[in-house]
Amino acid sequence: MFKKILIANRGEIALRVIRAAREMGIASVAVHSTADADAMHVRMADESVCIGPPSSAQSYLSFPAIISACEITGAEAIHPGYGFLSENAQFVQIVEDHGLTFIGPTAEHIRIMGDKITAKDTMKALGVPCVPGSDGGVATLDEAKALGEEMGYPVIIKATAGGGGRGMKVAQNASEMERAFMTARSESKAAFGNDEVYIEKYLTTPRHIEIQVFGDGKGRAVHLGERDCSLQRRHQKVLEEAPGPAISAEERAKIGKVCADAVAQINYIGAGTIEFLYEKGEFFFIEMNTRLQVEHPVTEAIFGVDLVREQIRVASGMDMTFQQDELVINGHSIEVRLNAEKLPNFSPSPGRITQYHAPGGLGVRMDSALYDGYRIPPYYDSLIGKLIVHGRDRTEALARLDRALGELIIDGVDTTIPLFHELLAEQDIHTGNYNIHWLERWLETHI
Numbered sequence: 001m002f003k004k005i006l007i008a009n010r011g012e013i014a015l016r017v018i019r020a021a022r023e024m025g026i027a028s029v030a031v032h033s034t035a036d037a038d039a040m041h042v043r044m045a046d047e048s049v050c051i052g053p054p055s056s057a058q059s060y061l062s063f064p065a066i067i068s069a070c071e072i073t074g075a076e077a078i079h080p081g082y083g084f085l086s087e088n089a090q091f092v093q094i095v096e097d098h099g100l101t102f103i104g105p106t107a108e109h110i111r112i113m114g115d116k117i118t119a120k121d122t123m124k125a126l127g128v129p130c131v132p133g134s135d136g137g138v139a140t141l142d143e144a145k146a147l148g149e150e151m152g153y154p155v156i157i158k159a160t161a162g163g164g165g166r167g168m169k170v171a172q173n174a175s176e177m178e179r180a181f182m183t184a185r186s187e188s189k190a191a192f193g194n195d196e197v198y199i200e201k202y203l204t205t206p207r208h209i210e211i212q213v214f215g216d217g218k219g220r221a222v223h224l225g226e227r228d229c230s231l232q233r234r235h236q237k238v239l240e241e242a243p244g245p246a247i248s249a250e251e252r253a254k255i256g257k258v259c260a261d262a263v264a265q266i267n268y269i270g271a272g273t274i275e276f277l278y279e280k281g282e283f284f285f286i287e288m289n290t291r292l293q294v295e296h297p298v299t300e301a302i303f304g305v306d307l308v309r310e311q312i313r314v315a316s317g318m319d320m321t322f323q324q325d326e327l328v329i330n331g332h333s334i335e336v337r338l339n340a341e342k343l344p345n346f347s348p349s350p351g352r353i354t355q356y357h358a359p360g361g362l363g364v365r366m367d368s369a370l371y372d373g374y375r376i377p378p379y380y381d382s383l384i385g386k387l388i389v390h391g392r393d394r395t396e397a398l399a400r401l402d403r404a405l406g407e408l409i410i411d412g413v414d415t416t417i418p419l420f421h422e423l424l425a426e427q428d429i430h431t432g433n434y435n436i437h438w439l440e441r442w443l444e445t446h447i
């Protein structure tokens with residue numbers, strides 16, 4: 001087992017990894033930009049290294065700065081968290097070239113799944129059902145229009161290199177195709193430096209259901225059920241829950257096995273998430289994320305496992321601590337993402353926290369790097385915490401969420417807390433009757 005690991009991230013996810021390391025008796029090294037010198041992850045780690053100025057490109061994304069921090073401190077492995085370098089195949093290669101261990105999948109798997117066309121082809125070949133669409137990239141508008149006619153509208157044009165909901169445009173009919181196609185391409189070029197796009201049938205009422213998988217890199221893999229992440233704004237998740245209110249035990253077992261078998265066949269190592277759209281009882285693969293997800297705690301809650309601990313174990317060559325038949329669901333869990341954003345436009349609201357009080361009690365977990373007096377810097381993403389609740393069933397989890405939100409105090413900046421108070425007053429949230437469009441429609445008239 002490693003003696004010391006470096007966490008190439010900040011915020012709540014850096015704390016999450018430091019906590020797992022400490023419980024395992026592993027020393028932790030935090031890295032930080034000059035803007036984060038006072039950040040909680042720096043205070044909580046055993047050691048810290050300043051790796052550059054505020055801009056992520058010169059700090060949290062800087063290969064040489066992070067590798068040097070490992071060399072200076074003697075860290076043997078790097079946990080990337082999510083975002084930043086977590087799905088950067090080139091970085092993984094360089095980490096390995098320096099004799100260090102990347103706590104995550106291989107560069108090869110990251111590369112395959114990072115290109116959405118290759119990912120779909122690979123998954124199809126492994127027996128995973130995919131959204132109907134173009135076979136590969138679509139280079140010209142004429143080709144796009146022909147496909148639209150052939151598949152039937154609406155269709156969605158998506159960036160091959162996409163992520164974070166960017167480079168995606170819907171064409172409801174032929175007349176919208178030119179604009180949608182051109183915009184998706186230019187957005188993709190601007191965001192990812194690559195303008196390749198592909199086309200999929202646009203599903204009109206799906207739920208976003210994702211399967212958590214975990215592999216040992218030696219041909220064994222398990223699934224840990226699904227998360228329903230249908231409550232989204234601009235293709236970004238806002239609230240996640242597990243198990244999914246619309247998924248039966250039979251459906252879970254079936255799609256879970258397909259996913260576990262698929263990743264076992266490629267000797268996948270560590271945590272991964274296979275994302276699907278689910279409509280009328282059918283699953284359609286959209287992409288795979290080769291990292292720990294923001295919403296992993298809801299899965300941890302219902303299975304009683306520590307996914308970060310498992311990631312560190314398999315990266316060091318040890319076995320997973322669980323087998324498929326030992327993974328039994330207990331109760332229901334819900335996570336809400338707390339962003340420093342001002343409603344109704346969700347505009348960033350950085351600044352100083354004048355008062356912070358975290359909720360507690362049975363079944364409540366607060367993952368946040370906030371503290372009284374902390375100043376949220378304006379340079380990074382607006383996620384400032386995650387409130388996760390666990391109950392014996394969905395009704396209890398919802399009541400607990402309501403209660404915990406009532407205890408939570410974050411003063412000094414605007415946050416998305418009021419959004420969740422309002423959502424909890426909605427019948428559809430209590431019945432679980434929502435799809436990926438529900439929140440956007442609701443926001444038009446409520447916030």
Ligand code: ADP
Binds near residue numbers: 156202275
């Ligand atoms: P990203 O990598 O940018 O997050 P995804 O492929 O994971 O992109 O899609 C993000 C979200 O966009 C999905 O959760 C869903 O809400 C929507 N979406 C993607 N593909 C489709 C589709 N074919 N039909 C309908 N909605 C889609």
